[in-house]
Amino acid sequence: MTQVLDAESAEWTPCLLLCQNQPAPTAAKAAVAQALLGVVKHGTANGLVGAYIDANGAPMDVGGKTGTGDNRLETFASGGWVTSSRPVDRTATLVFSLGDRFYGAVTAYVARPASGPL
Numbered sequence: 001m002t003q004v005l006d007a008e009s010a011e012w013t014p015c016l017l018l019c020q021n022q023p024a025p026t027a028a029k030a031a032v033a034q035a036l037l038g039v040v041k042h043g044t045a046n047g048l049v050g051a052y053i054d055a056n057g058a059p060m061d062v063g064g065k066t067g068t069g070d071n072r073l074e075t076f077a078s079g080g081w082v083t084s085s086r087p088v089d090r091t092a093t094l095v096f097s098l099g100d101r102f103y104g105a106v107t108a109y110v111a112r113p114a115s116g117p118l
Contacts, residue, residue: 033063033097035063035065036063036064036065036095036096036097037061037062037063037097038063039063039064039065040062040063040064045062045064048062048064049062052098052099054099060098060099061097061098061099061100062096062097062098063096063097063098064094064095064096064097065094065095065096066092066093066094066095067092067093067095068090068091068092068093069090069091069092070087070090070116071087071088071089071090071091072085072086072087072088073085073086073088087112087115087116088112088115089109089110089111089112089115090109090110090115090116091107091108091109091110092107092108093105093106093107093108094106094107
């Protein structure tokens with residue numbers, strides 16, 4: 001795990017993250033692992049519990065979490081209300097863990113015009 005030290009806006013990108021290769025505390029790793037396992041065990045993906053078997057025939061723990069983004073360009077009035085809003089792109093991400101060796105994140109990106117109507 002890498003600890004994010006800073007985040008700032010960057011030209012031509014949604015966000016630039018400046019990272020340092022520094023291990024996260026063990027308690028943080030355990031909390032994330034338990035959260036991912038709980039999402040699968042108690043959520044709509046509970047059919048994956050016991051679906052993967054390790055080399056010794058034991059069921060592997062499966063964890064995961066999805067997220068989506070409807071990224072929009074919005075214009076605001078001086079009073080703070082939205083005066084216009086249009087889709088720019090859409091994203092979907094899956095963060096997963098399988099046993100204690102496999103983990104990762106997969107992100108799908110869909111740009112306009114395929115991301116939806118104006």
